[in-house]
Amino acid sequence: MQIRGLLWRTLALSFALGAPARAAASDLPPVLADSIGRERGLAELARLAVEDDDATAQAARQRLRAAGPAGLAAFERAHAAALTAASDAYLAAADAPVDRRDPADLADPARARLLGALDAVCGQRDCVLSRLYWHTDLDEAVRTARREGKPVLSLRLLGDLRDELSCANSRFFRAILYPDPAVRAVLRDRFVLHWASERPAPKITVDLGDGRQIVTTITGNSAHFVLDPGGRPVDVVPGLYAPADFVAALQRAEALARRTAVLTGEALREALADHHEARVRALDEKFKSLARAAGQRVRPLPRAPRPGAGDLRAGQAAPLAISKMAVEAPLLGATGEPVDRLAERWERIADVTTPAVELSRASLGLMRTQQWRSGDPTRDAGDRAAAIVALRRTLALDTLRNEQEIHREIHRWWARGATAPRDLQSLVRRVYDELFMTPARDPWLGLADPSLYGGLVGGGRRTQAHL
Template structure:
């Protein structure tokens, strides 16, 4: 996050102008230590993940951006959240709910459309109905009668589960068409979104001074190869996080789940999106037999 997003000159300026950033740790991140026995030791984190929660000044959730994104793609996503926030000024609570739900419906539709387009570009058939669904006549009638909104509208919407499950089915169809190899091909279509700017590259170079010194006589430095490899991985992470995981979060907003608050959504994001629930301290890493005393755990 720090290297890709906050070190990016354009994005960091945009964030400072428009957002108040607040950091909170969800759970300790596992750190693996590899001792080569000759004095060399490698320490690195595993299964670490983070999400950006976009909230208004009352703490109401507007969007959740899961995982790592390239700076260009990330700015596009949060600029949409900023426009959503501006639409919510001086509106009633009821209208606010409708505006937020509509925003996420449109976003979900756009993801399906872009994902389908990418698959067609790659010659992969993925035919899903992308026509936007309209609110039923019953819903529109209930909205017009203020006294009935609180009683009738939740009941009417509860019987529309099948329509919403159809939206989920469309995403599932796209996901089934997208293998690991296809994700890599999609990433190549959007490689520009993952390009690191001078600010981010400087951070990586600062973190790898030995490789820079050792490579002065080489045509391409190890750091340059490292950056290029990282950009490829970042492009894939960006597209998968947006198409697969952000789509699921948009659906949660459409279903009114975000109204249950930050705590509920945060727990669900880490449990269902990142697969690292807070109630599993070992994240299933201790479920395989190692042949070591106490499974190699040092308490």
């Protein structure tokens, strides 16, 4: 019986490669026959991708992934009802009472296989609420962008977007930005998506000695780099934004990428300079308006000082990503690393901007399923409500800092008289070196300050062979 089952799966997988479909359509024109073969092949692969047999499922998922967005579309068609049910379960979770059980059997093994297959095809963890296809080959993404006439949105992060423990910012993207209906529509319809890892995400484990552990990532930042259909960078959206502000930033960048796609040389430089100078002026006016609304004296924002190579500390980089810092600051403090305080002006302006921050039901549902629960419904409901209030506040602060400080500096790079890197990799390096304060030249990401004594040999640094 096992041999018969293995033979059946082998024949089914062979069928999915397209040969039987082409034979059945041999009386059709070659182009049409190939098209039918591919369609039938992807449909069969989509069915095999959720098989109990791991080898069969893995092979099918890889073939669907290699087929690009068409592979994702085939998977969505083949499992439309089950995927809709899974999405609806997350939406229902947004309003569900807090108890010790996952709502709507989200942990059911069959559903776990379905969502695992979807994530593998998308190239992103927690893809069920966004259904986005992410290229991991930049050249292929640019070829697709040229063919479709779309800009490329290239996410750079620490770690792997498919892993739970990618950097904190990318986890917020997956939970707060990508599932949001407005964000999802812009990403799916207006851009070709790509992601790449800058370096592994540092992880920290607190072992409480009784079987309990806290495991999370620490330090690092992420950014979305906007490229025109030819692969030339035109803008960067740095760090985490509230969903509505992220959509606005993407729409401005998309319009710029499309407008400049046909330009070269001096005409391109002038068009980019015009746009980025206008954005600096718009940010100036926005900051004045926000400062007045917060009851503050209006004064120019000073350019944030950037530390030299010997001054880098994780505690200085942490406030550049407020939502991430809220998670990491207690753990940084436990390591003896002091975290710089946020300027009071941002706190006061956040009092004005926080009420406008909205989270989608999709995001709230995903957060609900990830929340740690004590088992006391009253306490857990209070913790959840407090977490949402705190998150909206930190999102407001993140948006302010990222737009008014970091994005403003990026706009200045493209303004007249400035020198913006013309290739993507140089731009990525400059963002991480100068703005995120996590340069590639620092192997410890500011976490090993030689000026601090902790009573450990070598300051606690260890280097192990990594295969």
